[in-house]
Amino acid sequence: MPLSHFRQAPKLAAHLRNVVQPGPYPERLDALFSQQMARDALSEISQWPGYAPTPLRSLDKLAGALGLGEVLYKDESQRFDLGSFKALGGAYAVLRLLSDKLGVSTSELRAGAAHDAAAQITVTTATDGNHGRSVAWGARQAGCKxxxxxxxxxxxxxxxxxxxxxxxLVRTTGTYDDSVRQCAAESAQNGWFVVSDTSYEGYLNVPRQVMAGYTALASEVMEQAEGPVTHIFLQAGVGGMAAAVAARYWMEHGAALPRIVIVESEYAACFLKSAKQGRAAKVRIRHETVMAGMSCGEVSVVAWEILRRTAGHFVTIADSTVAPAMRMLASGVAGGGEIEAGECSVAGPVALIAAACDQNLRESMQLDGESRVLLIGTEGATDRAIYDDLLKAV
Ligand SMILES: Cc1ncc(COP(=O)(O)O)c(C=O)c1O
Structure with a gap:
């Protein structure tokens, strides 16, 4: 019984219903984040050595226990051996940036065509881990510092x-958001290029390429899922992944896009706050959530522009729900095999279980026996010691 890993069914820490009427993908957004960008990203990424679509697993036992039609889990734990979906974004943006700066194509760049010029360029970023790993890997492929x-x-x-x-590596004091500011300031002084996964006014171009890279995972699901899904639960830090997936589905399905649920840590609920206030808002991080990649206090503005128009629900979850869900997936009882799901990966499963086990939320999200729910397993054991520790039964 999948839910036996929880002492009691997990509850959402907060829930906000957001009324959206998406319509067709708007031209205004297309100028910012387009179908062509998504196509270009998939075409480039699928040429990288070791590329293979990541598995789409069916959590059939969990679906049965929750009375849902199907629960699909896109498992990013083995993406390019970097352990998370982030491998798609930062690395892609580095290659795009250098290709633009040096006037060579991304494939020429990877083949070493502009070797000497690339070696003069430094890319930088602030990170909780996974994005930085992707940027470092992209820099290695591009031949820059x-x-x-x-x-x-x-x-x-x-x-x-x-x-x-x-x-x-530069260790900074303060939170993730402080490290973003230090990275931006030092890079401006030294002529380095920031490859950030978060966008703000005046800095849109690179992060939207990062997001274009992430759309590859949604494009893969569309090939793998055998028909449309009805719901997508998307975990958010700065919101780049969630917005990339939501936008890709919006481009594909227009007004008929699936119901989108945004899941955050209760310690870093900047989208929930933004949705409450109807504008991009910040929260102060007072506790670091165990879902390290989601510990962000400020939304990415491009992500907010997309999610405010597409996300019908904003929910938060407590840290205490993370380890039991990781154990549930690792044991194989949810179906889909024994799944290595890192801390951020279980945000979707936790929120889905909480919603499906609560009659009001179930109705409000229209979860029923016909639902086909997509969850994104964004990482594997990206820190083996933390993963093993959380997996130990209490
Ligand atoms: C594993 C993992 N999942 C989810 C996220 C959240 O992604 P985003 O910051 O694009 O919202 C991150 C961010 O680093 C992550 O590393």
Whole structure:
């Protein structure tokens, strides 16, 4: 019985219903984030060595226990051996950036065509781990230098994964959002290029390419899922992944896009706050959530523009629900095999279980026996020590 891993069914920490009427994908957004960008990203990424679509697993036992038609889990744990979907975004944006700067194509760049010029360029970013790993890997493919800013709570193992890819590491004080500011300031002084996964006014171009890279996972699901899904639960940090997937579905299905549910940590609920206030809002991070990749206090503005028009629900979950859900997926009882689901990966499953087990939420989200729900398993054991620790039964 899948739910036996929880002492009691998990509850949402907060829920906000948002009325959306998406209509066709708007021209205004197409100018910012287009179908062509998504196509270009998939075409480039599918040429990278080791490319293969990641598995789409059916959590059939969980679907049965929750009385849902189907629960699909896109498992990003083995993406390019980098352990998370982030491999798609940062690396792609680095290649696009250098290709634009040096006037060579991304494939020429990967083949070393502009080797000497590339070696003069430094790319930087601030990260909780997974994005930095992708940027470092992209810099290695492009042949440029890479400098990564990590805040004090980023684990040693996650930091080591970036230095192993040749990046220079800078430890900063304060939160993730402070590390973003330090990275931006030092890069401006030194002529380095910031490859951030978050966008703000005046800095849109690179993060929208990061998001274009993420759309590849949604494009793959569309090939794999055998028909449309009805619901997508998307975990958000700065919202780049969630918005990329929502936009890709919106481009594909127009007004008939699936119901989108945004899931955040209760400690980093900047989308929930933004939805409440009807504008991009910030929250102060007072506790670091165990879902490290989602510990972000500020929304990406491009992501907000997409999600405010597409997400029908904004929910938050508590850290205490994470380990039981990881154990549930690892044991295989949910179906789909024994799944290595890292901390952020279980945000969707937790929120789905909480919603499906609550009669009001079930009705409000229209979850029933006909529902085909898509969840994104965004990472595997990106820090093995933390993963093993959380997996130990209590
Ligand atoms: C594993 C994982 N899942 C989810 C997220 C959230 O993605 P985003 O910041 O694009 O919302 C991150 C961000 O780093 C992550 O590393």
């Amino acid at each position: 890479c400098r990564i800013y990590v805040h004090k709570d980023v684990s040693e193992n996650r930091a080591a994964a970036m230095t192993e890819l040749g990046a220079e």
